[in-house]
Amino acid sequence: MGDEHQTQATSGSSESALAKTYDPRQSESRWYAFWESEGFFKASSEASDTRETYTLAIPPPNITGSLHMGHACRTTFEDVLTRYQRMNDKNALWIPGTDHAGIATQVVVERQLKKENLTRHDLGREAFVKRVWAWREESGGRILQQLRKMGASCDWSRERFTLEPALCRAVNEAFVRLHREGLIYRGTRLVNWDVSSQTVLSDLEVETEENVQGELFDFAYPVTDGSGEVVVSTTRPETMLGDTAVAVHPDDERYQHLHGKTVSHPFVERTIPVIADAELVDPEFGTGVVKVTPAHDPNDFATGKRHNLEEISIFNLNGTVNEQGGTFAGLDRFEARKRVKEALEERGLARGSKKHTMTLPRSQRSGTIVEPMISTQWFVKMEPLAKPAIAAVEEGRIQILPEDWTKTYFHWLRNIQDWCISRQLWWGHSIPAWHCGACAHITVSIEEPSVCASCQSTDLRQDEDVLDTWFSSALWPFSTLGWPDDTPDLKRFYPTQDMETGYDILFFWVARMIMMGLHFMGEVPFSRVLLAGLVTDERGEKMSKVKGNVIDPLDVIGGASLESLVQKAERAGAKPGGIKYLKKTYPDGFLPYGADALRMTLLSYSPQARRIALSIKRIEGYRNFANKLWNASRYALMNLHDTQLNARPPSAPKQLPNRWVLSRLGAAVDAARSGIDGYRLDDASSALYHFVWDEFCDWYLELSKPLLASDRPDVVEETRQTLVHTLDAILRALHPMMPFITEEIWQRIPRGRIPQGPQDATDKRTIMLAPYPTGDADGRTDPEAEQSLHTLRDVVVAVRTIRAEHDIPRAKSLQVHWHADNPAASQTLGEERSLVESLIGGTLIAEDAPEKLRDAAEHFTNAAVFFAAGIRGAVPDVIDPDKERDRLERELKKSVKELTAIEKKLANANFLERAPAEVVEQTRQNQARLQSTKDQLERALKRLS
């Protein structure tokens, strides 16, 4: 590999002509392999390396996952930051790794087992976990390979996995310490139970489905003393099997007579009290009477605590009714609901129902409706941890971008609930707690204890639960660096600088990392949180397998036929509508756009956006940009001949285009830098895109043609130097964003003496380690050149417009008469005459008599006139009067419109008094300019008719 690229690098321009079209497939994997094998991604751990560090920990993708657009987006962003910092001579470390993703992974493997007609229980815990590990070996690294395709410059030598032994040790350490500090405790609570995965969930893992059409069912409880009945309303009739009270509002006139009475349960042997509770009951709602099921409803649970009610759990862990349900035992929850309603009808207790819109809690992973259940679990006490995390952001030690999210962050942390961290799963971190069979004491310890800490019994059994996968994620910024050991890496790279992730895991992950980082390290885990939006399809709809609108980044990079897209979507379970959409939207599939094009596209979206509506057309646009860059480079390399890159920038260039492009280069590079520094990668990439295309290609390269054809060797050499330097700087500036193509071209630039600088030693090997350009070092501010070029450009465009409007063939040479209204413009056009002539395909004739041009129609036959940047001009002989009239009228309309607005403004006395002087002055100048243009246009029109 090394040899191959060496050959390329030194082969010069002439003998290895570049293909006309850039093919990303030819270079991407090649360069990645080169970078990786040369160790360019590795952060230095040498003691002698005193460079400032830059650290960023990857949001570890789940091992279940394959790369999706969200990953691609984040990877690109993080890679740009890392590559940029590395080029700025930082000791840059981007830590890669994967997450074991407890419940998500377990669900996937269980699904596989199901195909073999097995459940995890058939295998038993040990064999099941073994199986998950085997699966992880097979697929766990896939996404990391995919990250490589994106160009991610992670330090693979420091790759981590949340369930590897070192990180398990960190988890145990964290658990034991928090437990010792009283921040982890065991509690019996009403928890969120997922009946299909049969585990408890944290509040965050429960998603609410809104606007579900349900019914509000009324039924009657007979009052025990026979004095009547009480009608209650409920959305969950089956839970009446667990009712232990009926509640009314204490002030409700209608139900005063019930206070102190009991009602009889129709299906189980139980009389239940009527209680008065102002907190639970809203007299306006339903019948104003609430059935109370403390074991299966959060409000009722709280009510039960207030009134000391019995908590009767009526469900088994799998969601079927248990023995408390009497004759309903064994039925599934929803079947039970039906049967309870029927039974109530039969007993004549049903009192009708009405439609009711409600919200349903569902498990984030399984989608099952969550059942509130009373259960004993491990919890983390959050409030003491939340306080410092709030302070860290308040005090600016951590900055959250976009800033709007700080509010959300504060709101969540200020209302934080304790975190249930135990899960009844098999795949995950074991809990370092041992239950004593003799005295029921729980011994919490890092190492397996031999005896119970309380009674010394040896009858110990480790807690069977595992930890919420987010518990280990919360430690990620320091566990990956070796914590709890005080390793050199930890010392050197903690705290990290940036954390970039999706806003959807602000609470799940970011907030918890901050809390844990502050708690265990005493320092914030990162100083900045960058929250990215959600990638959607071009309609703004969430990508989903069912909708068939998932765009696989690898398909975009490598290309994919429509057939393969359809096949993939079908395999993933897309519905017919989704397939139809797919066929309609991407009739030709995807061309191989390349990773660089995809990266540029993803970068071009504003980080403020919550939605990133990815459009293939846009990717195509950036693929075209890559090709443009490629061809501009071809042009440059073809024209260098023996010139090598040997100084940057060329000293004291004399030719206007050279002066101008260096000035613009400086501005572009500064814009790119400030964009990246301000985390506005959209601004940074856009500044470079426009500089490269609109200025470098459209103007500089065109202007360089006559210069390179000059018979003056000094002009030619100066231009070649400027050309190669500008190209080199462009490549370096773009490299963090488009790593592959920039390396491919950079390697082909012939290099002479390498300039002195800190990165000299590495300069020749790879663009990755070349310095990021700066406006000062690589550009050359030259306002005068910019002004002159502006004039030049305006005249060229004016003449080109005339050519286009009048259908004048390119081959026809034009005589352009001109007169300048100011000395600067006059000088520019005088000096740069031959450049302008070569761009307009004609001859410039300077007129000493301005009136000739003012009255062009009299002096010339069929002349077209123009007014541009202080220059008046006329092109005689070639003009169709009708077309010219159309053109002039259009121009006139425009000036009149603008002029009217300006005049109105200047007529306003308040404006003249109050507006800043320079604004007024500028407005006046505009007025004068427009007025003169308008006059002249009018005159020209008059002569025409």
Place this chain on the structure above:
RNA sequence: GGGCGGGUAGCUCAGUGGUAGAGCGCCGGCCUUACAAGCCGGAUGUCGUCGGUUCGACCCCGGCCCCGCCCACCA
């Protein structure tokens, strides 16, 4: 019920208290020795709506109407 974000060119989206921008699309003309994945020229918007602040508002403030998201225990 609270909170947040958004409504700008046909589409997807930037944007700034002082003459409205990009990409794609559209119209017209070009195979111009870097590039047809291109070049040249052109058209396109009462910047959601109603008020207010201001000399001046797409931008700041308030109301309203849509759209999206997050949080919250209303049976």
